Amino acid sequence: MPKENCLIVRAAGKQLDLLRGEASRIAQGANVSWWTDRAEVGTKFCFEDSKSKDRFALTCDSLGITCQDS
Template identity: 90%
Template sequence: MPKENCLIVRAAGKRLDLLRGEAARIAQGANVRWWTDRAEIGTKFCFEDSKSKELFAITCDSLGITSQDG
């Protein structure tokens, strides 16, 4: 999978659980797969398409959670 479809977020506990739920909702709506992976500075959320990644970035921003390209 291309790296440009991944975002690294810094969240833990309930906030991370919330993000997992949002990632699943976004991926299901777009009919694409998603997954998480460990990163040095957080958790990497990856999607099969760039549109889902962009929607997830907007969601992170709206929740006040920092994200960066991964």
């Protein structure tokens, strides 16, 4: 699976659970797969397409959660 559609998010606990739910909702709406991986600092959220990654980045921003391209 391609890794170029990934974001590293610094979140834990309930924030991380919230982001997993948002990632699932975004991916389901776009009919694509998503997954998470461990990163050195934070959690890597990956999507099959760039549009879903961009929507997830906007969601992180609206929630005040820092994310960056991996």
